[in-house]
Amino acid sequence: GAGVSQSPRYKVAKRGQDVALRCDPISGHVSLFWYQQALGQGPEFLTYFQNEAQLDKSGLPSDRFFAERPEGSVSTLKIQRTQQEDSAVYLCASSLGTSVNNEQFFGPGTRLTVL
Amino acid sequence: LAKTTQPISMDSYEGQEVNITCSHNNIATNDYITWYQQFPSQGPRFIIQGYKTKVTNEVASLFIPADRKSSTLSLPRVSLSDTAVYYCLVGDGYQTGANNLFFGTGTRLTVIP
Numbered sequence: 272g273a274g275v276s277q278s279p280r281y282k283v284a285k286r287g288q289d290v291a292l293r294c295d296p297i298s299g300h301v302s303l304f305w306y307q308q309a310l311g312q313g314p315e316f317l318t319y320f321q322n323e324a325q326l327d328k329s330g331l332p333s334d335r336f337f338a339e340r341p342e343g344s345v346s347t348l349k350i351q352r353t354q355q356e357d358s359a360v361y362l363c364a365s366s367l368g369t370s371v372n373n374e375q376f377f378g379p380g381t382r383l384t385v386l
Numbered sequence: 387l388a389k390t391t392q393p394i395s396m397d398s399y400e401g402q403e404v405n406i407t408c409s410h411n412n413i414a415t416n417d418y419i420t421w422y423q424q425f426p427s428q429g430p431r432f433i434i435q436g437y438k439t440k441v442t443n444e445v446a447s448l449f450i451p452a453d454r455k456s457s458t459l460s461l462p463r464v465s466l467s468d469t470a471v472y473y474c475l476v477g478d479g480y481q482t483g484a485n486n487l488f489f490g491t492g493t494r495l496t497v498i499p
Binding site: 362 | 432477487490492
């Protein structure tokens with residue numbers, strides 16, 4: 272079956288541009304996570320959805336970051352007025368249940384480069 | 387939030403058993419221990435999870451002592467394809483809607499031919 276997919280795989284943006292990153296989770300998965308991974312570092316949590324509800328957005332680094340999952344499936348992470356420090360790989364993961372310890376299935380990530 | 391400490395890197399020859407130890411001194415009663423593997427240009431992949439004693443699956447074993455302040459991921463007879471970063475995480479299995487998974491920097495395992 273299909274895993275988690277993300278698009279685009281690579282995105283180059285000029286500083287100040289807005290970007291939108293898409294995540295298609297595994298069908299039927301209730302939970303959806305976004306992570307940011309800088310080069311040489313582990314993934315860092317950004318936000319968490321349970322169905323369409325955004326239950327935790329404590330990891331979003333600034334108000335330029337916004338995420339949504341309006342119908343409880345596909346999710347979009349939007350970054351407004353991108354800055355060079357936003358350059359990273361953005362990972363999306365989904366899991367079947369609502370416990371944080373349920374196995375998370377990760378997508379391949381979107382590598383964002385801000386020039 | 388229970389954080390973890392792992393060696394930054396390890397090298398091993400093909401065919402050897404590799405043991406990666408993770409320290410989690412502040413682990414809470416309800417926390418589980420989970421290990422993920424990440425290859426370059428891919429997202430992490432779940433390997434194994436445990437709460438206490440020993441857990442074994444088709445790819446690895448996880449050893450957890452009685453005090454649960456550390457855990458050891460054991461990879462039997464590694465091959466070149468096991469070269470990856472391995473993350474040890476602890477989290478509360480009863481919380482929902484929480485972000486209490488801390489990946490840290492992981493352990494970069496390099497398998498040498």
